[in-house]
Amino acid sequence: MRKCKVFVGNSHPELGQxxxxxxxxxxxxxxLKKFSNGETSVQIGxxxxxxxVYVIQSGSGDINDHIMELLILVSACRGGSAKKITAVIPQFPYSKQSKMKKHRGAITARMLANLLIMAGADxxxxxxxxxxxxQGFFSKPVDNLYGAPSLAKWIRENVDDYKNAVVVSKNPGGTKRVTALADSLKINFAMIHTDRRRTADVLAQKKKEAKQRRQSAVRRRSSNKRSDTLDEDEVENIILSNGLQTARIVKGHVVDDDYIAEAVVEEDDESEDGEIPHDQTSYALGGTYDADDSDADDEPAALSQEKLITLVxxxxxxxxxxxxxxxxRPGSFIAAAEHCRLNCGAKKVYVVATHGLFIDDCLQELNNSQYIDQVVVTNTYPLTEEKKTCPKLVTIDIxxxxxxxxxxxxxxxxxxVLFDSLSTL
Structure with missing residues (x-):
């Protein structure tokens, strides 16, 4: 490649190589180095x-330092009279802050986009x-590549009887991504919804309705002078006739219907008279549920609350x-896997994603879960040598x-062609 230079940052040198x-x-x-006072220094050689010019810099554990490194490197190339500067960012930092979720918040992803353009990225x-x-945050062209072709190829080659598998979204916000992969594999898809506003009362009603359906089926069979007992498959078909399977989640794990959860009240959540205030996550007048709220499902405050999990x-x-x-974070993935295996009769569970950030002990918890068979990610995000040795982890090279x-x-x-297949690679 003539008239072309590729610079590799310190965030993910292995991928750059x-x-x-x-x-x-x-x-x-x-x-690329730092001064004694912590300032970042870049010198093009x-x-x-x-x-x-192509500058490769992905997200990493030292995200803020590496963002400054990327901005300074782009600016240095602009100062060196480069014809065109392309920032290659496999895992875009601050991507979860792409909307204002709370009052007086910041849309940080848009701010980072503005910084890249001001630094000189074309x-x-x-x-x-x-x-x-x-993609609309940028005033310059953006190519948003997909990891789905690589993930779909791995699924075809490694998942037993993948044509009968089901792609599941762990929250409503990911349904579009799930349907795209399901369409490429020509298999079915499903969706999981977790709701903190409805708990044991709704679950009891579901069980009551299922019991009534079973009793109605028994009466119909008796009236036809047939056996008044149902085999297991018939009972399962009755329960699944509405396409919904519901369970309780307490402290991030699926529990039995008879489980009695301990009341968890944070000190700051109590009012002056000691009463527990109304759930602040509920929506006034039954307003529409924002799927992006699911980003906070794994936060400690969310894990302490009892929730209702439903598979459609x-x-x-x-x-x-x-x-x-x-x-x-592992919480929502573990809860989804437990629900699919314990309550819905799934045979195996694969956790698949493009970016494997694995904050703190996330990967260890996923590996310790007996209901998760494999964790599959690409190498857009750098992993430590310890994480690479995880028995259940599979890393795909993109x-x-x-x-x-x-x-x-x-x-x-x-x-x-890169959006559809890997046939040319």
Whole structure:
């Protein structure tokens, strides 16, 4: 690739080296260091005048330092008279803050987009943005690549009887992503919904309705002078006739109907007279539920509350593929896996995502869960050597997709084929 330079930042040097190897080029020399006072210093060691420049920098554990490193590196290339500067950001930082969820909040993802453009970026390449509307934050072109083709290829090659598997969304906000993967695999999909506003009362009503349906079926069989007992398959068909399976979640785990949860009241949540205030997460006048609220399902405050989990769909005797764009905390994935295995009759559960952030001991908890068979992610986010040795973890290399995107962009070719298949890689 002539008239082209590829710079690799410190956030994920392993991925940068893989991309350069696929392109058949060496990373352009640059010095990235810090002064004693903590300031970031960048020095480019090669001329970039009138050349296409690609800066590879993903999200990482030291996210703020590496964002500054990316901005300074882009600005240095602009000062060096580069013809075009493309920021390659496989895992876009602050992507969860793409909307104002609370009053007096900040849309941080838009602020970061403005910083990149002001630093001098002419083009952005990323993968599986948390919210597709983030592309509108930029005044320059954005290519949002998809990890789904790589994930679909792995599923076809490694999931037993994948044609009968079911792709499951762990919250309503991910249904669009799930249906896209299900369509590419030509398999069924389902959705899980967790609700803190409805708990044991709703569950008891569901059980009562199911019991009434079973009794009605018994009476019908008796009136036809047949046996008044139902076999297991018939009972299951009656229970699943409405396509809903409901259970309780207490402290992040699925529990039996008879489980008595201890009252958890935070000191700050009590009013002056000692009464427990109304749930502040409820919506006045029954307003519409915002699917993006599911981002906070794994927060400690949310885990302390009892919730109702509902699966819309049928996964009995099938493999379940729980799909999301990122895995940062384990709570909602473990609860979804437990519900699918314990209450819905799933055969196996695979947790699949593009970005494996694995905050704190997230990966260890997923690995310790007996209801999760494998955790599958791509290498958009750097993992420590300890995490790479996790028995259940599978990492898919997406360097070929990013390298092909860079090559096609440099030569002015279409990249639409990267959205559909891996046949050209």
């Amino acid at each position: 893989l991309i350069c190897a696929k392109l058949g080029v060496e990373p352009a020399p640059c010095t 090669v001329s970039v005048r009138d050349e296409d 083009h952005i390449i990323s993968m599986d943005l948390h919210a597709s509307q983030m 769909g049928n996964v009995k005797e099938r493999s379940v593929i729980i799909l999301d764009d990122m895995i940062d 360097a070929p997709i990013l390298a092909e995107c860079i090559r096609r962009d440099h030569y002015g070719e279409s990249i639409s």
